[in-house]
Amino acid sequence: MARKKTPTELRAAQAEAGSLRRAPMREFSRSLPMSLLRAREAVMRQFRPSLRNHGLTEQQWRILRALTSVDEIEVTELAHVAFLLGPSLSRILRDLEARQLVERKVAQTDLRRAVVSISARGLKLIEAVAPTSEAIYAAITRQYGARKLAELQEMLGALEISLAGMTSAGDGEVEADE
Template identity: 35%
Template sequence: MARPTPSMTLALLQARESAMDFFRPHLNRNNITEQQWRVIRILWQAEEQTLESYQLAELACILRPSLTGVLVRLEQNGLVTRWKPENDQRRLCVTLTPKGNELFDSMKDEMMRQYHKIQQRLGPEKYRTLMKLLEEVQQLDSKE
């Protein structure tokens, strides 16, 4: 019987875990989970630092029910504000607070140092190739 081909999805998960090993100590020192950091970073990068919850869930790769818990904890810590627009109470918007901005600003340099370490270890060309390939995988349409 032929052996199955290596699992791309498992290799991606294992690579993610290896990459996260660079960032977890800094997240832990700041009492922030990986999911919370993704939300903070995405909001920081967003125009006006506000997104609707469904957009945030999609961009952060967090299921909506799980995102609710993440947002509750971030709001309790004063890092985000959740609110509903007056003209459409069905929508839930999330905004980074000044405290959330301060946290991002205090963490970003160390996070960038860790990205730089990864880039150095892979080499600039391999890093660019990796990022390009990952972007291509993200654009694949399974329905074609």
């Protein structure tokens, strides 16, 4: 399982490259975004094979999964719950509808809105996947520790809330004229 080679020698050369004279920034691989990315990938790696065996992608599963907890739901609201952007959701719904896993109709009160619901066929698929999914989740919980997992989730939620207000006054502020 060779652990590659240590990039230590290389650092030396760079130290005197000259052009870089600043503080060395955070060790890249330990940045928060990378930590979150790797952690999530480690988790999803567990689920993907099972989903794949049922012909579902992660996002398709998210949508069907979200649909099982409501009778019907508007597209925008579904995007919010499944945490997908509108365009992604549009495409996936088109596909899921073609596969008859979901049903869609226009809201009679507002012709702009579309209302989506899971079909009987979709429910059957969910029921086929759920046991394995739950088993994997249970295994993860067992492996990592239920208490620790709960704590982690709480900290993640706190992080979300913490950042919700930051307006990110990013750099050049390209708002320009007008």
